[in-house]
Amino acid sequence: xxxxxxxxxxxxxxxxxxxxxxxxxxxxxxxxxxxxxxxxxxxxxxxxxxxxxxxxxxxxxxxxxxxxxxxxxxxxxxxxxxxxxxxxxxxxxxxxxxxxxxxxxxxxxxxxxxxxxxxxxxxxxxxxxxxxxxxxxxxxxxxxxxxxxxxxxxxxxxxxxxxxxxxxxxxxxxxxxxxxxxxxxxxxxxxxxxxxxxxxxxxxxxxxxxxxxxxxxxxxxxxxxxxxxxxxxxxxxxxxxxxxxxxxxxxxxxxxxxxxxxxxxxxxxxxxxxxxxxxxxxxxxxxxxxxxxxxxxxxxxxxxxxxxxxxxxxxxxxxxxxxxxxxxxxxxxxxxxxxxxxxxxxxxxxxxxxxxxxxx
Amino acid sequence: xxxxxxxxxxxxxxxxxxxxxxxxxxxxxxxxxxxxxxxxxxxxxxxxxxxxxxxxxxxxxxxxxxxxxxxxxxxxxxxxxxxxxxxxxxxxxxxxxxxxxxxxxxxxxxxxxxxxxxxxxxxxxxxxxxxxxxxxxxxxxxxxxxxxxxxxxxxxxxxxxxxxxxxxxxxxxxxxxxxxxxxxxxxxxxxxxxxxxxxxxxxxxxxxxxxxxxxxxxxxxxxxxxxxxxxxxxxxxxxxxxxxxxxxxxxxxxxxxxxxxxxxxxxxxxxxxxxxxxxxxxxxxxxxxxxxxxxxxxxxx
Amino acid sequence: xxxxxxxxxxxxxxxxxxxxxxxxxxxxxxxxxxxxxxxxxxxxxxxxxxxxxxxxxxxxxxxxxxxxxxxxxxxxxxxxxxxxxxxxxxxxxxxxxxxxxxxxxxxxxxxxxxxxxxxxxxxxxxxxxxxxxxxxxxxxxxxxxxxxxxxxxxxxxxxxxxxxxxxxxxxxxxxxxxxxxxxxxxxxxxxxxxxxxxxxxxxxxxxxxxxxxxxxxxxxxxxxxxxxxxxxxxxxxxxxxxxxxxxxxxxxxxxxxx
Numbered sequence: 001x002x003x004x005x006x007x008x009x010x011x012x013x014x015x016x017x018x019x020x021x022x023x024x025x026x027x028x029x030x031x032x033x034x035x036x037x038x039x040x041x042x043x044x045x046x047x048x049x050x051x052x053x054x055x056x057x058x059x060x061x062x063x064x065x066x067x068x069x070x071x072x073x074x075x076x077x078x079x080x081x082x083x084x085x086x087x088x089x090x091x092x093x094x095x096x097x098x099x100x101x102x103x104x105x106x107x108x109x110x111x112x113x114x115x116x117x118x119x120x121x122x123x124x125x126x127x128x129x130x131x132x133x134x135x136x137x138x139x140x141x142x143x144x145x146x147x148x149x150x151x152x153x154x155x156x157x158x159x160x161x162x163x164x165x166x167x168x169x170x171x172x173x174x175x176x177x178x179x180x181x182x183x184x185x186x187x188x189x190x191x192x193x194x195x196x197x198x199x200x201x202x203x204x205x206x207x208x209x210x211x212x213x214x215x216x217x218x219x220x221x222x223x224x225x226x227x228x229x230x231x232x233x234x235x236x237x238x239x240x241x242x243x244x245x246x247x248x249x250x251x252x253x254x255x256x257x258x259x260x261x262x263x264x265x266x267x268x269x270x271x272x273x274x275x276x277x278x279x280x281x282x283x284x285x286x287x288x289x290x291x292x293x294x295x296x297x298x299x300x301x302x303x304x305x306x307x308x309x310x311x312x313x314x315x316x317x318x319x320x321x322x323x324x325x326x327x328x329x330x331x332x333x334x335x336x337x338x339x340x341x342x343x344x345x346x347x348x349x350x351x352x353x354x355x356x357x358x359x360x
Numbered sequence: 361x362x363x364x365x366x367x368x369x370x371x372x373x374x375x376x377x378x379x380x381x382x383x384x385x386x387x388x389x390x391x392x393x394x395x396x397x398x399x400x401x402x403x404x405x406x407x408x409x410x411x412x413x414x415x416x417x418x419x420x421x422x423x424x425x426x427x428x429x430x431x432x433x434x435x436x437x438x439x440x441x442x443x444x445x446x447x448x449x450x451x452x453x454x455x456x457x458x459x460x461x462x463x464x465x466x467x468x469x470x471x472x473x474x475x476x477x478x479x480x481x482x483x484x485x486x487x488x489x490x491x492x493x494x495x496x497x498x499x500x501x502x503x504x505x506x507x508x509x510x511x512x513x514x515x516x517x518x519x520x521x522x523x524x525x526x527x528x529x530x531x532x533x534x535x536x537x538x539x540x541x542x543x544x545x546x547x548x549x550x551x552x553x554x555x556x557x558x559x560x561x562x563x564x565x566x567x568x569x570x571x572x573x574x575x576x577x578x579x580x581x582x583x584x585x586x587x588x589x590x591x592x593x594x595x596x597x598x599x600x601x602x603x604x605x606x607x608x609x610x611x612x613x614x615x616x617x618x619x620x621x622x623x624x625x626x627x628x629x630x631x632x633x634x635x636x637x638x639x640x641x642x643x644x645x646x647x648x649x650x651x652x653x654x655x656x657x658x659x660x661x
Numbered sequence: 662x663x664x665x666x667x668x669x670x671x672x673x674x675x676x677x678x679x680x681x682x683x684x685x686x687x688x689x690x691x692x693x694x695x696x697x698x699x700x701x702x703x704x705x706x707x708x709x710x711x712x713x714x715x716x717x718x719x720x721x722x723x724x725x726x727x728x729x730x731x732x733x734x735x736x737x738x739x740x741x742x743x744x745x746x747x748x749x750x751x752x753x754x755x756x757x758x759x760x761x762x763x764x765x766x767x768x769x770x771x772x773x774x775x776x777x778x779x780x781x782x783x784x785x786x787x788x789x790x791x792x793x794x795x796x797x798x799x800x801x802x803x804x805x806x807x808x809x810x811x812x813x814x815x816x817x818x819x820x821x822x823x824x825x826x827x828x829x830x831x832x833x834x835x836x837x838x839x840x841x842x843x844x845x846x847x848x849x850x851x852x853x854x855x856x857x858x859x860x861x862x863x864x865x866x867x868x869x870x871x872x873x874x875x876x877x878x879x880x881x882x883x884x885x886x887x888x889x890x891x892x893x894x895x896x897x898x899x900x901x902x903x904x905x906x907x908x909x910x911x912x913x914x915x916x917x918x919x
Contacts, residue, residue: 130642137645139649142395143600145395145461145464146395146593146597146600147600149593150593150597150638153634154635154638157630158631158634161629161631162631213779213780214778214780215774215778215780217762217766217777218766218777220755220758221755224755224756225753228749229755230736230738231714231741231747232738232767232822233738233741233742233772234738238773238774242774279465283465313479313480316475317473319472320470320471320472320473322469323465323466324466324469324470324473328456
């Protein structure tokens with residue numbers, strides 16, 4: 001990374017970030033418990049959006065399978081919570097399907113550490129395997145996107161079909177405690193909220209580091225011309241695999257946090273529609289800008305929670321139209337609009353610094 | 361022996377439905393490089409068109425004619441889906457040429473709107489379409505294996521569509537223009553072909569075929585606003601497996617997926633069968649990344 | 662003489678769906694040599710470059726680099742790492758990145774994920790890039806979006822990127838196609854400078870441009886070697902004249918095609 005001089009603009013941006021972080025951390029002071037829980041959920045979604053932006057915004061690979069990576073993380077955490085609630089005995093839904101013994105692969109999820117590790121490793125591993133078999137053979141663009149969508153279909157059918165092991169359509173719910181602390185208590189919720197804020201900030205900083213590094217420049221070069229970069233000596237497949245894996249791992253983290261806030265995970269929360277909705281958050285906020293992706297996720301989910309219960313039909317119309325409008329008329333999202341305004345302002349000033357960072 | 365024969369027939373039947381759904385995509389995706397996620401909703405539109413035709417016959421025409429509604433429903437479904445496709449192309453798709461991933465997202469939005477529209481007009485629950493009496497029953501072969509006429513009819517319908525498309529694309533004047541535009545847009549434009557018109561027509565035809573697919577699906581069971589979503593991903597897999605640009609690839613892709621799907625589901629169960637099919641497709645793509653039938657070109661990207 | 666050959670192509674044949682673009686072509690490039698590859702349209706010149714840089718796998722034949730490494734079965738990025746750089750006919754830079762960033766990733770360096778993740782811009786690197794920027798005349802525009810450069814500037818940027826890659830062999834496909842006369846002159850100067858340090862293969866249609874260089878010329882026709890020698894020898898050759906006679910106009914018109 002280059003050492004950049006501390007221009008006034010940069011200082012203002014840093015102050016802005018610090019203020020946002022402070023506001024997030026102190027939110028419990030002036031927001032009701034109910035609202036705080038919602039906000040925590042949105043922040044978890046913002047984390048997925050960051051991961052999605054890494055591959056779509058910066059590398060140009062569109063994944064419609066992030067619902068699955070998110071869901072696998074969520075299921076890992078849910079399995080732990082469920083076992084803690086049932087005291088290590090087979091959870092209720094297994095009994096309903098006539099399963100008496102706890103299946104072997106459920107057993108290690110009794111341990112919190114194992115569950116958290118798996119919540120990151122399983123989605124990352126699935127992404128690595130899929131990435132290995134596609135990018136290596138230069139299966140990309142829409143072909144890759146369609147394959148990720150197929151992954152979503154088969155994972156959800158598997159989750160629904162193997163009811164005895166996964167809870168089927170109902171998913172996994174009915175938790176009581178996390179490491180002994182009751183999940184329903186406001187105190188636990190507050191701590192979990194702070195954990196989510198810390199995770200979001202940590203992952204944001206990590207993503208900034210990744211895209212600011214030369215690695216990040218290679219990713220953007222892949223987006224611009226995947227074939228060209230081969231002749232410079234880079235193997236794009238390895239880069240694509242790595243970033244796809246990282247992105248899936250981030251989605252897994254978000255999924256784990258989501259379950260803690262929401263208290264349920266079911267196949268309908270990770271299917272085709274939620275997966276593509278995640279893409280919409282990034283599209284609206286602005287692909288290729290981290291802050292845009294995160295804000296897009298928060299904004300869209302806030303709007304959804306405000307309107308979708310009051311006008312469920314109107315909401316779907318609105319979402320469909322929003323997709324069309326954003327993709328056709330503002331491909332760079334809200335962040336793109338903002339930076340356009342900035343450039344316009346800059347043009348009037350004599351010195352043109354160019355586009356080292358198109359937007360923050 | 362009988363069991364295998366029946367499985368074979370089932371596989372063929374699933375293949376034919378897949379093919380019917382994927383044929384329209386083979387045009388819009390294969391030739392125009394537009395990922396039309398609203399294809400499923402065009403299928404849904406075709407299905408509801410059939411439903412409406414049925415209701416018209418039931419309400420306004422003598423009962424003796426009812427059985428023939430289906431013959432009319434096929435062109436009606438094609439026509440209505442064709443018009444929807446035309447409107448879609450002229451209002452939206454034309455801005456998205458050369459941006460396949462964006463076309464995917466925008467048309468998904470369109471699909472969402474169309475689905476919601478159907479839900480508003482026809483209600484969320486599924487509606488049943490009564491298939492004509494002459495398609496009830498089946499053909500009895502050997503010792504009692506029954507091949508339902510409905511499924512045989514769909515197979516015949518697919519073959520008819522294929523033949524019609526073949527003649528249109530490869531033998532007709534319009535089809536020649538279409539191929540010219542898809543292969544070298546600038547050159548075709550220089551030679552006086554109106555590329556705008558050809559684009560719109562091509563997309564509309566692809567959409568119309570989706571309408572026919574929707575019409576055929578009414579034979580298989582009740583229909584609902586989200587009818588198309590069940591088929592759309594499978595249909596895209598057919599095109600990915602088959603390779604783009606040639607009809608042969610689509611036919612082979614649909615047959616392959618349909619057959620293997622039936623086979624695996626017979627051996628294991630429905631959900632594992634799907635996983636196995638997917639694994640096979642990815643494995644196959646290791647060998648031929650561009651699908652069964654692919655065109656080679658020399659350009660950098 | 663054999664030990665100083667840096668690149669050796671033996672009996673290379675390339676088939677596209679039954680059409681033979683190159684048939685049994687052999688080519689020997691010496692260390693530090695500047696070689697022009699000319700020939701009418703469809704002679705297989707670009708395909709030959711594609712074979713050398715790994716974009717196209719030959720149906721038959723061998724390509725040996727540095728006297729021992731067979732590169733026919735290697736991937737593009739491996740070949741590039743070995744030291745063969747390729748410039749395509751259409752300028753292919755990374756349009757959304759700045760000129761500086763384009764040069765930064767092209768610069769010779771370790772290209773693993775780990776290395777790039779923690780790579781730092783050293784003073785030495787900055788000097789190298791700065792030097793290159795001056796050489797291609799883009800020092801004023803280092804912060805510009807590369808997509809906003811003019812056609813000629815994009816070509817130079819790409820040449821600059823290739824030079825920072827420090828390849829032993831440079832493959833240039835019509836570097837002056839679509840350039841104004843002034844830009845062509847400047848590119849000629851660049852080429853003279855480049856050829857001092859490394860081996861270069863240039864595919865070119867522009868005979869005037871080729872005549873500025875006193876170097877060996879290889880003429881290809883219908884995928885085969887037609888004649889090899891100095892520009893004078895080539896021009897006085899009957900078969901070459903036959904291929905080009907009446908086609909000279911073609912060659913001029915088709916500067917921008919291949």
